[in-house]
Every structure is written in C-alpha cells, then in structure tokens.
Amino acid sequence: MTDQDTLSAEVNILGISGSLRSGSYNSALLRLAMRLAAPADVRLWRGLADVPPFNEDHEDRPPAAVTHMRSAIESADAVLIATPEYNTTVPGQLKTMLDWASRPTHRGVLVGKPTAVVGASLTPYGAQWAQQAIRGVLNACGAHVVGEPLCVAHADTAFDAEGHLHDPQSQAHLARVVGELADVPRWLYSSSAPSAG
Amino acid sequence: MTDQDTLSAEVNILGISGSLRSGSYNSALLRLAMRLAAPADVRLWRGLADVPPFNEDHEDRPPAAVTHMRSAIESADAVLIATPEYNTTVPGQLKTMLDWASRPTHRGVLVGKPTAVVGASLTPYGAQWAQQAIRGVLNACGAHVVGEPLCVAHADTAFDAEGHLHDPQSQAHLARVVGELADVPRWLYSSSAPSAG
Numbered sequence: 001m002t003d004q005d006t007l008s009a010e011v012n013i014l015g016i017s018g019s020l021r022s023g024s025y026n027s028a029l030l031r032l033a034m035r036l037a038a039p040a041d042v043r044l045w046r047g048l049a050d051v052p053p054f055n056e057d058h059e060d061r062p063p064a065a066v067t068h069m070r071s072a073i074e075s076a077d078a079v080l081i082a083t084p085e086y087n088t089t090v091p092g093q094l095k096t097m098l099d100w101a102s103r104p105t106h107r108g109v110l111v112g113k114p115t116a117v118v119g120a121s122l123t124p125y126g127a128q129w130a131q132q133a134i135r136g137v138l139n140a141c142g143a144h145v146v147g148e149p150l151c152v153a154h155a156d157t158a159f160d161a162e163g164h165l166h167d168p169q170s171q172a173h174l175a176r177v178v179g180e181l182a183d184v185p186r187w188l189y190s191s192s193a194p195s196a197g
Numbered sequence: 198m199t200d201q202d203t204l205s206a207e208v209n210i211l212g213i214s215g216s217l218r219s220g221s222y223n224s225a226l227l228r229l230a231m232r233l234a235a236p237a238d239v240r241l242w243r244g245l246a247d248v249p250p251f252n253e254d255h256e257d258r259p260p261a262a263v264t265h266m267r268s269a270i271e272s273a274d275a276v277l278i279a280t281p282e283y284n285t286t287v288p289g290q291l292k293t294m295l296d297w298a299s300r301p302t303h304r305g306v307l308v309g310k311p312t313a314v315v316g317a318s319l320t321p322y323g324a325q326w327a328q329q330a331i332r333g334v335l336n337a338c339g340a341h342v343v344g345e346p347l348c349v350a351h352a353d354t355a356f357d358a359e360g361h362l363h364d365p366q367s368q369a370h371l372a373r374v375v376g377e378l379a380d381v382p383r384w385l386y387s388s389s390a391p392s393a394g
Contacts (some may be wrong), residue, residue, distance in 0.1 A: 089333065
C-alpha cells in the first residue's frame with residue numbers, strides 16, 4: 001500500500017491459523033473474517049506446516065519456507081492470527097513461525113506490523129491463555145498489537161452450517177477486531193501523508 | 198527401572214535441549230549435568246529437530262519421529278529440559294515436542310513423569326520466563342515437575358574451557374536439581390515396593 005492509495009485501497013490482511021487440522025475452527029474463524037471484513041482483504045496463509053524448526057545456525061541462510069513466510073508478512077499491511085490453545089499456551093508450530101519472524105533482533109518482519117489475535121477452542125475458555133501468550137510474543141517481536149481478545153468457546157457448536165458464529169455478539173466482535181486492525185495501517189499511512197489543509 | 202533394582206540401579210534421565218544450535222549453551226548445561234550426576238545416568242536426546250509440526254489429523258498414525266520421541270520419554274525414568282528463551286517464552290520446536298508428547302489427552306507419555314527444567318541464555322535473566330512457561334506446559338501435560346529454577350545468565354561467559362560453570366553456586370544448583378530429579382523415581386519405586394518391615 002502506498003500513501004497515495006491509502007483511502008481508496010483495501011487493507012491487505014494476512015490471516016494465520018495456528019492449527020494445521022484440516023477442519024480447524026481457527027481457520028474457519030479466518031474464513032469468516034474474510035467475508036465480514038468490508039474495508040479489508042483477508043487472505044489465509046497456507047505455509048505454516050512448511051516452516052522448519054528454528055535454528056540460529058541457519059539464520060543467515062534461512063530455508064526457503066522461512067523466506068516465503070517473511071515475504072508474506074512483509075507484503076501484508078496487517079496480520080490476523082487465529083489460534084487454538086495447546087497445553088495452556090501457544091501451539092509449537094505457530095511459535096516457531098514467530099521465532100523465525102522475530103529475527104534478526106530489532107529487524108524482524110513483525111517490527112511495527114499491525115497485528116491482532118483471536119482464538120477458538122473446544123473448551124469454555126476459547127484459547128484465552130494462548131492468545132495472551134501470543135500477544136506477549138508479538139510485543140517482544142516489536143509488533144503493533146491491537147484488538148480486544150475474541151475467545152470462541154465450545155467451537156464445535158459455535159459455527160452454523162454457513163460458517164457464521166451463532167452468537168451475534170461474537171460475530172460483531174470479530175468484525176470489530178478486523179475493522180480495528182484495518183484502521184491501523186490506514187491511520188499510519190494517512191497520518192504520514194501530506195495534509196490536505 | 199523395575200522395583201527390584203531401584204536401590205542399586207542408576208536413574209535414567211533423558212536430557213532435552215530446547216536449542217538446535219550446534220554450540221548451544223543449553224546442550225552444554227546438559228553435558229555438564231551428565232558429569233555431575235552421580236546417582237543418575239543423563240543421556241542427551243538428539244531427536245528434537247526431526248519432530249514434525251503437530252497436526253491432530255495425524256494423531257492416530259503419528260510420524261515415526263513422534264513415535265521415537267515418545268519411546269525415548271517412556272523408557273526414561275525422568276526428563277531434564279534445558280531451554281533457551283525465544284521472545285520471552287518457550288522455543289517453538291520444544292513446544293511442538295511437548296504438544297505431541299501430551300497426546301492423547303490424559304494418556305500422554307509425560308503423565309506422572311518426573312521432570313525438571315533449567316535454562317541458559319545470553320541475557321541477565323537466564324531464560325527464566327521460558328522455564329516458567331515450560332513448567333506450566335508440563336503441569337498441563339500431567340508431568341511431575343520438581344526442582345528449583347536454575348537460570349544461567351550471560352551464558353557466553355558462564356562456562357569455563359572444560360564446560361563447568363564458573364559460578365560454583367550455579368554448578369551446585371545444577372547438581373541439586375539433577376539429584377532431586379533422580380530422587381523422585383527412586384522414591385516412587387521404593388514406596389511402591391513391599392516394605393522390608
């Protein structure tokens with residue numbers, strides 16, 4: 001996005017699901033975000049499974065999957081993560097991706113990147129601790145974290161046949177998070193553009 | 198270990214380094230533990246890099262590397278994790294291993310397993326938050342977590358040329374953690390053995 005097309009162009013949001021399961025409720029949440037997000041174009045990233053274990057020895061010549069992941073984040077105006085919760089915290093593979101994305105220190109692709117985190121789980125808690133942990137990680141990565149946590153509980157019954165959330169408040173909450181996330185790059189770019197006076 | 202050889206056999210501890218770096222200070226910490234551990238045989242596990250991303254779809258027929266990891270933990274009397282800290286918390290690949298090890302729920306290989314966590318980092322904090330996060334994960338996995346946190350700070354200068362810790366208190370602390378970890382299976386097995394009356 002350039003300064004010039006800030007107010008007309010859609011904000012480009014990269015959706016990252018922390019679950020690799022084919023029937024993932026978190027991927028479903030991102031697909032719902034795609035349809036709700038009027039001022040934003042949400043795309044679902046499919047490269048998570050390809051990211052190799054982080055190894056600092058390979059940092060200077062990272063594997064191709066890492067380069068692709070970094071490019072996907074760099075070319076996005078914002079990032080929306082939807083995460084399950086594994087053993088009270090962040091799924092390992094999602095953390096591996098964030099570890100690679102955080103390097104080199106202070107120059108990672110998440111520095112200043114507008115990001116938001118939502119989550120769904122089968123439990124009554126909707127992945128709230130995983131979300132909290134990921135926000136902490138994103139802060140450590142220098143990301144610009146926005147949005148109120150959306151915890152979709154009892155995810156196996158939370159969606160209807162069309163992939164909408166039964167609970168209208170949760171659905172409005174998701175739309176609000178995406179809207180807030182989309183506003184950050186619009187605000188960042190428009191405030192740096194010359195004033196119209 | 199069987200009931201019969203409890204009091205004579207060495208306790209078999211699986212050492213897991215959370216860092217894949219060839220010059221890892223956490224692997225160095227485990228190698229030091231091998232030499233300090235009089236009542237225990239500490240072995241360094243080398244399978245971490247092979248563990249694939251966790252995917253619940255593959256849970257019933259897990260990849261071979263997962264089966265090997267589970268066997269390594271099952272056949273160990275206890276587990277000693279030495280971890281770096283990535284972005285204030287657990288390294289992704291170590292978490293992936295723990296996620297696989299935790300499944301199926303309530304029947305994972307870490308249930309009841311004596312475990313301890315130590316850590317080393319370049320910072321003044323010695324991976325303390327990563328250690329704390331991992332203890333929480335281990336608790337969620339049903340492991341029997343023991344030992345006081347050992348935070349080896351400024352790891353690049355903490356070891357001498359022989360791989361010992363310059364600080365004698367830290368070195369004694371590591372020996373104490375290993376000793377405490379070794380005591381748990383000895384205690385568990387001996388308390389379940391017939392009383393000598």
